[in-house]
Amino acid sequence: MIGKSILRVTPKVLIPAIMLFGLYVQFHGDYGPGGGFQAGVIFAAAVIVYGLLFGTHKARRVIPPGIVRFFLAFGVLLYAGTGVAGMLLGGNFLDYDVLAHDPVHGQHIGILVIEFGVGATVAAAMITIFLTFAGHDRPLEDK
Amino acid sequence: MIDLIDMVLLLIMIAVALGFVFIRNLFAIVMLSGIFSLTAATLYVVMDAVDVAFTEAAVGAGIATVLGIVALSLTGKTDEAPSTRSNIGPFLVTMLTGTILINATFDMPNYGDPEAPIHQHVAPRYIQQSGDEIGVPNIVTSVLASYRGYDTLGEVVVVFTAACGVLALLGRRRRPGRRPKEKIGAGADAETRQ
Numbered sequence: 001m002i003g004k005s006i007l008r009v010t011p012k013v014l015i016p017a018i019m020l021f022g023l024y025v026q027f028h029g030d031y032g033p034g035g036g037f038q039a040g041v042i043f044a045a046a047v048i049v050y051g052l053l054f055g056t057h058k059a060r061r062v063i064p065p066g067i068v069r070f071f072l073a074f075g076v077l078l079y080a081g082t083g084v085a086g087m088l089l090g091g092n093f094l095d096y097d098v099l100a101h102d103p104v105h106g107q108h109i110g111i112l113v114i115e116f117g118v119g120a121t122v123a124a125a126m127i128t129i130f131l132t133f134a135g136h137d138r139p140l141e142d143k
Numbered sequence: 144m145i146d147l148i149d150m151v152l153l154l155i156m157i158a159v160a161l162g163f164v165f166i167r168n169l170f171a172i173v174m175l176s177g178i179f180s181l182t183a184a185t186l187y188v189v190m191d192a193v194d195v196a197f198t199e200a201a202v203g204a205g206i207a208t209v210l211g212i213v214a215l216s217l218t219g220k221t222d223e224a225p226s227t228r229s230n231i232g233p234f235l236v237t238m239l240t241g242t243i244l245i246n247a248t249f250d251m252p253n254y255g256d257p258e259a260p261i262h263q264h265v266a267p268r269y270i271q272q273s274g275d276e277i278g279v280p281n282i283v284t285s286v287l288a289s290y291r292g293y294d295t296l297g298e299v300v301v302v303f304t305a306a307c308g309v310l311a312l313l314g315r316r317r318r319p320g321r322r323p324k325e326k327i328g329a330g331a332d333a334e335t336r337q
Contacts, residue, residue: 025197030279033193035287037298041201048209069310076303079296094292104278111279111288114295121299125306126206132313133213 011053018046026119030108036115040122047123048130056134065131068124075121079114086110145189152186169219173211180204190254194283265290 026039051059083094091098096110159179166172180203187196252259269286277285287295 029284030281032281033197033283035194035284038194038197038201041198041206045201045205048206052209072303072306076299079299083292083296094289094296096289104276107277107285107289108279111277111284114288114292115284118295118299121303125302128306129210129309130206130213132309133210133217 007053011049015046015050018049019043022046022123026115027112029115030111036118036120037122039115040119040124041126043119043123044126044130047127051130051134056131059131060135063127065128068127068131070124071120072124072128073121075117075119075124078117078120082110082113082117148189149186152182152189155182156186169215170212173208173215176211177204177208180207194281 022039022043022045025034025042026036029035029039047059047063050062082096082099086095086098087093089098094110094114096107097103099106099109156179159175159182162175163172166175180199184196184200184204187193187199252261256262269282269290273279273282273285273290277289279285279289
């Protein structure tokens with residue numbers, strides 16, 4: 001990409017905006033369209049744009065695969081863990097009413113936490129799939 | 144006016160679907176699939192399903208297109224030449240299935256019909272009680288995250304499994320001259336190479 005100044009400058013403007021929009025969709029999903037799934041995809045898109053323009057090696061350096069895999073599992077565990085927390089506090093699995101003193105407040109907390117779990121897993125999954133596909137230098141061969 | 148927009152969008156989708164059938168260049172087909180998803184997303188916006196449209200635009204038109212292009216770089220850019228042998232059997236099966244499906248759509252309730260079963264089951268309760276029980280302004284979020292929390296957990300596990308599957312199949316880089324067995328413990332994990 002050296003010498004292609006448009007391709008080098010544009011992502012510097014775009015990527016922060018994409019990430020900010022992803023966070024907005026993540027945490028504003030209760031009020032407007034969006035939620036963890038869309039936010040995760042949008043956040044992953046920022047990394048994918050970076051990887052497409054600067055190469056997957058640099059993208060791996062920005063977001064190491066170990067961290068991505070951690071969030072891949074962390075999201076699912078956070079979601080299921082929220083359900084288990086509800087059970088420990090005396091409710092049913094994935095019953096958020098008991099997470100706070102007020103059921104509606106508990107629902108707010110539960111939804112916020114599980115949406116974050118969804119977003120983390122989806123973003124990590126999309127980044128993993130992209131980096132794994134694009135990380136192959138040579139075409140696959142039929143065995 | 145809405146009918147006209149619907150019709151134009153559906154015609155675009157039919158045209159794109161025909162493009163899938165006749166175009167042999169896989170790069171063009173990946174682009175067409177992105178266009179198909181974006182048109183579908185527009186259709187969902189017209190139907191006031193903004194959350195679904197959002198997902199369709201982000202996943203179908205965005206990520207899937209990128210993954211398609213990346214997958215092409217691993218395989219090849221042109222499809223195999225169409226086979227010359229007779230395709231009459233598959234054609235008949237497709238036509239029969241299509242006819243049955245189109246016939247079945249006549250039994251479906253009209254779009255927006257308040258008497259439709261989908262609007263009679265649990266939907267009224269969600270719409271009436273969500274404000275008191277969940278307190279989240281976006282009912283779609285309250286249904287997905289709370290009322291249907293099990294389903295969403297299942298979806299997240301599906302996404303997780305997909306990523307695990309890709310990692311298991313492609314996550315380790317093959318090096319020429321090395322058998323897959325030897326690279327275990329040899330530090331040949333794809334991720335350790337920068």
